[in-house]
Amino acid sequence: xxxxxxxxxxxxxxxxxxxxxxxxxxxxxxxxxxxxxxxxxxxxxxxxxxxxxxxxxxxxxxxxxxxxxx
Numbered sequence: 001x002x003x004x005x006x007x008x009x010x011x012x013x014x015x016x017x018x019x020x021x022x023x024x025x026x027x028x029x030x031x032x033x034x035x036x037x038x039x040x041x042x043x044x045x046x047x048x049x050x051x052x053x054x055x056x057x058x059x060x061x062x063x064x065x066x067x068x069x070x
Contacts, residue, residue: 001055002062003056003057003069004045004056004057004058004061004062004066004067004068004069005052005053005056005057005058005061005068005069006035006068006070007062008068009068010056011053012051013050013052014032014050014053014054015050015054016046016050017045017047017048017049017050017051017053018044018046019046020042020043020045020046020049021042021043021046021047022046022064023039023042023046024039024040024043025043027042028043031055038065056069060062
């Protein structure tokens with residue numbers, strides 16, 4: 001598949017995804033009192049952001065016609 005995520009977008013997704021995942025893991029382990037549902041959603045979104053940063057491909061961008069890799 002053709003990459004549609006540029007380097008700036010990739011870095012932002014990696015940092016944001018890692019941050020969300022870290023907060024979610026801390027909350028699920030009991031270090032933060034955020035709630036289980038919110039923590040699980042944050043972990044899911046963080047994982048998606050990290051995955052799209054690693055693959056440099058975003059399905060939503062493809063559907064909407066965005067391409068930051070140009």
